[in-house]
Amino acid sequence: MTAQLRFCDLTLGYDRHPAVHHLNGTVEAGALLAVVGPNGAGKSTLFKGVVGALKPLAGRIERDGFAQQDIGYLPQVAEIDRSFPINVFDMVAMGLWRQAGLFGGIGNKQRGRVEEALAAVGLSGFEDRPIGTLSGGQMQRMLFARLLLQNARLIVLDEPFSAVDSRTASDLLGLVRKWHDERRTVLAALHDIDLVRANFPETLLLAREPVAWGPTAEVLTAENLLKARRMCEAFDKEAEACAITEAA
Amino acid sequence: MLYDLFIAPFAEFEFMRRALAGAFALALGAGPIGVFLMLRRMSLVGDAMAHAILPGAAIGFLIAGLNLFAVAAGGLIAGFVIALAAGLITRATALKEDASLAAFFLISLAVGVTIVSMRGSNIDLLRFLFGSVLALDDATLLLIAANATISQFGLALIFRPLVLECVDPVFLRSVSGAGAWAHIAFLALLVINLVSGFHALGTLLAVGIMMLPAIAARFWARDITTMITIAVATGIVSGYAGLLLSYHTSVPSGPGIILVAGMFYGISVLFGRVDGVVRQLFPGRHLEA
Numbered sequence: 001m002t003a004q005l006r007f008c009d010l011t012l013g014y015d016r017h018p019a020v021h022h023l024n025g026t027v028e029a030g031a032l033l034a035v036v037g038p039n040g041a042g043k044s045t046l047f048k049g050v051v052g053a054l055k056p057l058a059g060r061i062e063r064d065g066f067a068q069q070d071i072g073y074l075p076q077v078a079e080i081d082r083s084f085p086i087n088v089f090d091m092v093a094m095g096l097w098r099q100a101g102l103f104g105g106i107g108n109k110q111r112g113r114v115e116e117a118l119a120a121v122g123l124s125g126f127e128d129r130p131i132g133t134l135s136g137g138q139m140q141r142m143l144f145a146r147l148l149l150q151n152a153r154l155i156v157l158d159e160p161f162s163a164v165d166s167r168t169a170s171d172l173l174g175l176v177r178k179w180h181d182e183r184r185t186v187l188a189a190l191h192d193i194d195l196v197r198a199n200f201p202e203t204l205l206l207a208r209e210p211v212a213w214g215p216t217a218e219v220l221t222a223e224n225l226l227k228a229r230r231m232c233e234a235f236d237k238e239a240e241a242c243a244i245t246e247a248a
Numbered sequence: 249m250l251y252d253l254f255i256a257p258f259a260e261f262e263f264m265r266r267a268l269a270g271a272f273a274l275a276l277g278a279g280p281i282g283v284f285l286m287l288r289r290m291s292l293v294g295d296a297m298a299h300a301i302l303p304g305a306a307i308g309f310l311i312a313g314l315n316l317f318a319v320a321a322g323g324l325i326a327g328f329v330i331a332l333a334a335g336l337i338t339r340a341t342a343l344k345e346d347a348s349l350a351a352f353f354l355i356s357l358a359v360g361v362t363i364v365s366m367r368g369s370n371i372d373l374l375r376f377l378f379g380s381v382l383a384l385d386d387a388t389l390l391l392i393a394a395n396a397t398i399s400q401f402g403l404a405l406i407f408r409p410l411v412l413e414c415v416d417p418v419f420l421r422s423v424s425g426a427g428a429w430a431h432i433a434f435l436a437l438l439v440i441n442l443v444s445g446f447h448a449l450g451t452l453l454a455v456g457i458m459m460l461p462a463i464a465a466r467f468w469a470r471d472i473t474t475m476i477t478i479a480v481a482t483g484i485v486s487g488y489a490g491l492l493l494s495y496h497t498s499v500p501s502g503p504g505i506i507l508v509a510g511m512f513y514g515i516s517v518l519f520g521r522v523d524g525v526v527r528q529l530f531p532g533r534h535l536e537a
Contacts, residue, residue: 053421073422084287084415085472094412097423102408130470131415156422 003029003065003153005050005185010059011242012042012049018057018242019045021209029065030183032176034190034200034216038229041206043189044076047156050187063154069098072152074143076159082132088142089127092117095149117145122171136163144172155179157188161195173199193220207231257495264491266384270392270448271487271505274457277396278441279480280403282462283472284434288414291463292346294455296353298442300330302360302376302451305443309376310367316387320443327439330356360451379450379502381491392444402437406430411472449502457483460509467520482512 005027012020020042027033035043048054049061051073063071072095093106093114100106106114118124121141126134134142140160147155157176161169177199179186190196196203196216203219205211207228212219258264285294304326305319312318330352337348364373384392403410409430412420420427445454461482462475469475490505499507518525 048418048421051418051422053418068423071422073419075416075418075422079418080416081414084411085470085475086411086415087471091415094416094419094423102424102426103405150423 003063003070003185005066005154006062006064008060008062010049010061011057012045012054013057014045016057019208020049020206021242022059023206023210025204025210025213027185027187029185030180031185031187031202032180032200033185033187034196034203035187035206036190036193036196036203036220036228037206037211040208041228042208043206044158046206047073047158047187047189050154051156066154070153072147072150072155074147074155074157074160077136077139077143077162080131080139082134082139084131086131087127088118088123088129088131088134089114091131092142092145092149095146098150113149114145117148120148121145121175137165137168140164140172141168144175148175153184155184155186157186159189159191161190161192169195193225196220253496254492257492263382263384264495266389267381267448267491267501268488270381270384270389271457271491272484273389273393273396274441274444274448275461275480275483275487277392277399278445278458279461279465279483280476281399281434281438281441282458282460283465283476283479284410284414285438285459286462286466287472291459293349294438294442294458296334296349297327297330297438298446298451298454299353299360300356301327301439301442301446301454303356303363304329305376305446305451306360306363309372310363313367314372316385316391316447320391320447323443323446324439326356327442328436331435331439357451375450377450377452378500379446379448379453381448381501381505382494384448388447392447395440395444399437399441402433406433410434449505453502453506456506456509457486460506460513461486464509464513464516464520467516467522467524470522482509486512 007023007025010020010023011018019040023046035046037043045054049056051071052068053073093100093110095117096106096110096113099110115124115127118126121144123138123141123145126138126142131139131142140163144160160172160176164172173195176186176188188200190200197220200216202214203216204213205219205224205228209231211228211231212224258268282294285291301323304322304324306322307326308315308318308320308322334348334352360376361373364376406426406429409420409424409426413427413430417427441458442454445457448454449457461479464482465475465478468478486509487505490508491501493499493508494501494504516524519527521527
């Protein structure tokens with residue numbers, strides 16, 4: 001069965017204000033898709049919808065063949081309360097949620113897997129460090145380790161390379177490429193256009209409305225980028241109810 | 249001499265033993281809840297909820313007099329109603345949760361005091377406001393112990409989603425729908441602990457045994473398990489030392505317990521190993537790596 005992700009006239013947002021407006025399209029199984037757009041373009045909102053953390057205002061997301069446990073999510077670092085007293089090991093071990101669930105214990109075998117994941121991202125020896133003491137790059141490495149444990153077929157990365165140096169970015173990109181080679185479906189919200197051009201075959205340019213979606217070289221033209229920036233003006237408090245009716 | 253000072257009060261007087269048992273049970277239940285309130289930046293929510301319990305307890309009192317079950321049931325119902333109402337009002341209007349809670353707790357306090365004064369004497373009112381840790385009867389003691397037990401087991405059940413809901417809420421929503429339930433269960437545990445605290449320490453001080461040990465523990469631990477352990481231990485020692493303080497001096501018992509907890513808080517702020525004032529002023533020489 002080929003698992004794919006389809007957006008059907010999808011509108012997502014907060015308090016009735018759309019942050020993603022009337023999005024249509026399909027993410028094929030095994031795709032490596034970059035989602036690019038200015039701040040406030042709706043990238044994070046789209047991803048929250050994909051992982052099931054946000055209900056659509058209208059339209060729907062079809063996850064054919066992807067159950068909730070097939071989805072791995074890397075949230076934006078800003079979403080994480082770094083002052084919370086939890087250490088790196090416990091945080092990464094949450095990637096085992098699928099096996100451990102609400103109450104399951106973390107046995108020796110699972111401990112081994114956590115250690116492996118930490119080693120794979122270069123964080124061996126950081127097990128007992130409180131997450132508040134990590135640098136931006138170490139924080140992203142930790143989140144990638146948790147993703148490795150989730151072993152998901154659909155991987156959603158919200159700004160995975162923000163605030164990391166080039167070495168960390170290239171290490172983590174290696175993991176993304178490996179996932180792609182394993183035919184996993186990967187979506188990533190990114191700001192670095194050059195990085196997208198070099199590594200991501202497919203791009204969705206979003207500015208609340210989809211601007212363009214297709215092969216990266218055709219999407220990331222100067223003209224499209226300018227258009228995206230123009231479309232992303234502040235939201236209108238007096239906005240009328242959207243007149244576009246939902247497609248049947 | 250030492251025996252007279254530290255043990256005799258409890259060996260000689262049954263009401264002191266009861267008070268001690270009550271204070272221990274209270275510390276066991278309330279400590280962990282307090283740690284989570286603090287970490288979720290909800291310290292003042294506990295305070296507001298404690299006040300919110302008063303009118304419910306007062307209505308129970310109005311109907312049935314000083315009957316444990318009427319008063320406790322009234323408090324429980326009022327606590328749950330306020331928790332839900334504050335959440336709903338926040339969602340439905342532009343008010344932030346702290347603002348709507350502040351509104352609720354001021355109104356509750358006024359309504360509660362009015363109702364108690366209508367039926368009872370000033371003694372009753374004092375009892376409602378400051379509790380009666382030295383006059384715990386069997387039923388009240390059982391209620392407090394039962395609440396502490398429920399609280400321990402309940403927290404064990406929701407511990408994992410509750411922690412994740414604090415650290416990384418969107419990730420939790422991506423793997424499980426348990427976050428919302430954990431939050432509701434947590435509020436329920438908060439309410440039953442406040443009802444316990446209300447009986448022993450009164451509406452105004454019930455939160456003290458919850459928050460002060462928790463905040464003090466923040467200055468000694470970097471992981472949540474240790475923090476909870478320290479909070480519970482601090483609560484237990486505060487209960488014991490506070491009762492002794494009130495026995496040997498003229499300090500009233502409830503405030504005595506909270507005063508000792510407050511002292512622990514002060515010491516922790518000053519000398520705490522994690523971000524204490526002294527530690528920050530004199531951090532020592534920097535390390536090699």
